[in-house]
Amino acid sequence: MTFNDDAKYSGKGVRKSGRRTGLAVGGGGLGLVAIVLLSQLLGVDLTGLVGGGTAGTSQSEDTALTNCDTGADANVDVECRVGFTRDSLEDYWSEQAPAMGIAYVSPTINLFAGSVDTGCGGATSAVGPFYCPADQQIYLDTAFYDELRTQFGATAGPLSQLYVVGHEWGHHIQNLAGTFATADTSQTGPASDAVRLEVQADCFAGAWLGAAAQTTDASGTPLLDPITDAQVADALNAASAIGDDRIQEKTQGQVNPETWTxxxxxxxxxxxxxxxxxxxxxCDTFALADTEL
Structure with missing residues (x-):
C-alpha cells in the first residue's frame, strides 16, 4: 500500500520512548499476576519479561516523530509509515467506533527499541507488538517487521506492516467496547475466547484496510492510494505466518490446536x-457457534 505523496502528517499520537535499562514491576504497573492474565488475553508471553529491579531509567527523553511531513516520507521511512498509519486508523475509528456504540478515545503508539516500561509492566522487543489496556498504548519495535521475514517466513511488505498496527488498534477497540472485561481467557483452543479476541482484532484490521483509501488528512487529502490485490495477498501472508499452527509447526514440529490462543x-x-x-x-466473533469460527 502506498501513501499519497501529498498527504500531510498530523504529528499526533506516536511517541518514541527513550531506551530503558531496567524492567518495571511496580510504580503503576499491574504486577506479575496481571501480566500473566495479559499474556493470555493478548497472546504474547510477557511473564518472562517481568523481573527484579525497579522501574527502568531512561537514557534519553521520549520524543515525537521528526522528518515525517508528507506521505512521501512514509513511503521510504518505517517510522513515518507508522505515523501515517496512525492517522488513517484514527480517521476511520473516530467515526466507526461511535457508529458501533463505542465511546471512542484515541490510543497512543509507542515506538521503542530494546525494552520499555508500560502500564502493564516491563517488556522487551522479544514479545513482539502488543497493546496494553492499562495505559491504552500500542507498543511496537519496528524491528519486528524484519522478524516477520526472517523468523516467520512472511513477505512483510508495507501492507502487512500496516496490518500489524491495525490488529493492535483492534485490541484497543475491544478494550473500549468492554470485550476484554467479559471475555473468559482461562481456556485455550480454536473456539476459546482468547482466539475469538485475536481473530476479531484481525477482522477489525481488515475492516479498516477495506476503507483506508477513503481516510484523509486534516485538509481532506486522501492518505492512501487504493489497495491492490497483490498488497492484500501480502497482508494475508502475514496473517497466515503468525497463526498458531504455523508457529507450532515451526517451533515444535507438531500442531496442538487445544493450546491455541x-x-x-x-x-x-x-x-x-x-x-x-x-x-x-x-466482526462479532463472540456471536458465533464454535463450528462457525
Whole structure:
C-alpha cells in the first residue's frame, strides 16, 4: 500500500520512548499476576519479561516523530509509515467506533527499541507488538517487521506492516467496547475466547484496510492510494505466518490446536478477509457457534 505523496502528517499520537535499562514491576504497573492474565488475553508471553529491579531509567527523553511531513516520507521511512498509519486508523475509528456504540478515545503508539516500561509492566522487543489496556498504548519495535521475514517466513511488505498496527488498534477497540472485561481467557483452543479476541482484532484490521483509501488528512487529502490485490495477498501472508499452527509447526514440529490462543493461519486470513469485505459490523466473533469460527 502506498501513501499519497501529498498527504500531510498530523504529528499526533506516536511517541518514541527513550531506551530503558531496567524492567518495571511496580510504580503503576499491574504486577506479575496481571501480566500473566495479559499474556493470555493478548497472546504474547510477557511473564518472562517481568523481573527484579525497579522501574527502568531512561537514557534519553521520549520524543515525537521528526522528518515525517508528507506521505512521501512514509513511503521510504518505517517510522513515518507508522505515523501515517496512525492517522488513517484514527480517521476511520473516530467515526466507526461511535457508529458501533463505542465511546471512542484515541490510543497512543509507542515506538521503542530494546525494552520499555508500560502500564502493564516491563517488556522487551522479544514479545513482539502488543497493546496494553492499562495505559491504552500500542507498543511496537519496528524491528519486528524484519522478524516477520526472517523468523516467520512472511513477505512483510508495507501492507502487512500496516496490518500489524491495525490488529493492535483492534485490541484497543475491544478494550473500549468492554470485550476484554467479559471475555473468559482461562481456556485455550480454536473456539476459546482468547482466539475469538485475536481473530476479531484481525477482522477489525481488515475492516479498516477495506476503507483506508477513503481516510484523509486534516485538509481532506486522501492518505492512501487504493489497495491492490497483490498488497492484500501480502497482508494475508502475514496473517497466515503468525497463526498458531504455523508457529507450532515451526517451533515444535507438531500442531496442538487445544493450546491455541491466536487461531490458525487459515482462521486469521478468513477473519481479515471478512472485515475487509464486509466492514467492522461483521466482526462479532463472540456471536458465533464454535463450528462457525
Amino acid at each position: 491466536h487461531g490458525s493461519g487459515e482462521m486469521r486470513q478468513k477473519w481479515f478477509q471478512t472485515g475487509y469485505s464486509n466492514g467492522a459490523e461483521a
